[in-house]
Amino acid sequence: MASHRTVPGVTKVYLRVHEDRLGVLIGEGGKVVKDLEARLGVKITVNTVDSSVIIEPANPSIPATNILKCQEIIKAIDYCFSYERASRLYDDDAVLVIVDLKDQITFSESHLQRIKGRIIGEEGKARKNLEELTGTYISVCRDTVAIIGEYTRAELARQAIEMLAQGRQHSTVYKFLDRAIRDLKRKELTDLWSKP
Numbered sequence: 001m002a003s004h005r006t007v008p009g010v011t012k013v014y015l016r017v018h019e020d021r022l023g024v025l026i027g028e029g030g031k032v033v034k035d036l037e038a039r040l041g042v043k044i045t046v047n048t049v050d051s052s053v054i055i056e057p058a059n060p061s062i063p064a065t066n067i068l069k070c071q072e073i074i075k076a077i078d079y080c081f082s083y084e085r086a087s088r089l090y091d092d093d094a095v096l097v098i099v100d101l102k103d104q105i106t107f108s109e110s111h112l113q114r115i116k117g118r119i120i121g122e123e124g125k126a127r128k129n130l131e132e133l134t135g136t137y138i139s140v141c142r143d144t145v146a147i148i149g150e151y152t153r154a155e156l157a158r159q160a161i162e163m164l165a166q167g168r169q170h171s172t173v174y175k176f177l178d179r180a181i182r183d184l185k186r187k188e189l190t191d192l193w194s195k196p
Contacts, residue, residue: 014054015071015075041062042055043055043058044070069089072089073087073089076139079096079146081148093150094154097154097155099144099145101165104165105165118165119164133160136148137149159176
């Protein structure tokens with residue numbers, strides 16, 4: 001989806017965004033692009049004709065990590081997150097995880113719709129439960145599920161989504177998450193106490 005071209009001191013990233021997500025990326029009056037540019041010291045060029053985006057440093061002193069962070073935020077917007085939710089990726093501990101549902105199932109359009117329905121749940125209840133249990137943001141978009149959150153929690157959300165895609169009961173998945181999050185919190189507390 002993205003390629004890197006390096007000129008001494010300059011890294012450019014090229015990516016494509018789905019046409020229907022360009023408005024969210026640009027924002028009202030260019031607000032989102034301007035905010036990304038200001039916060040990360042990058043220059044973003046959006047071509048609305050072919051839905052391509054170029055990210056480059058605004059000046060040579062901008063670290064490459066800022067370019068990559070900008071790329072992740074734009075990818076999150078492309079995977080149907082709002083800019084507010086995608087902004088979680090400004091935090092260094094946050095990651096974007098993509099689950100391709102076609103890799104999880106024997107593909108047919110009706111099966112895909114059924115799996116998406118299981119992940120979202122009635123009136124979005126299942127997705128909301130997954131988000132609350134794991135402390136992540138989850139977006140069901142096209143043939144994928146995208147997750148934003150701290151690495152370990154995002155991985156737990158990914159496992160839960162894969163379990164649902166494979167036909168596990170919601171109650172089984174919630175129990176798995178409940179236990180895993182309890183273990184994680186215990187580990188975090190132990191790590192906190194054992195630090196000098």
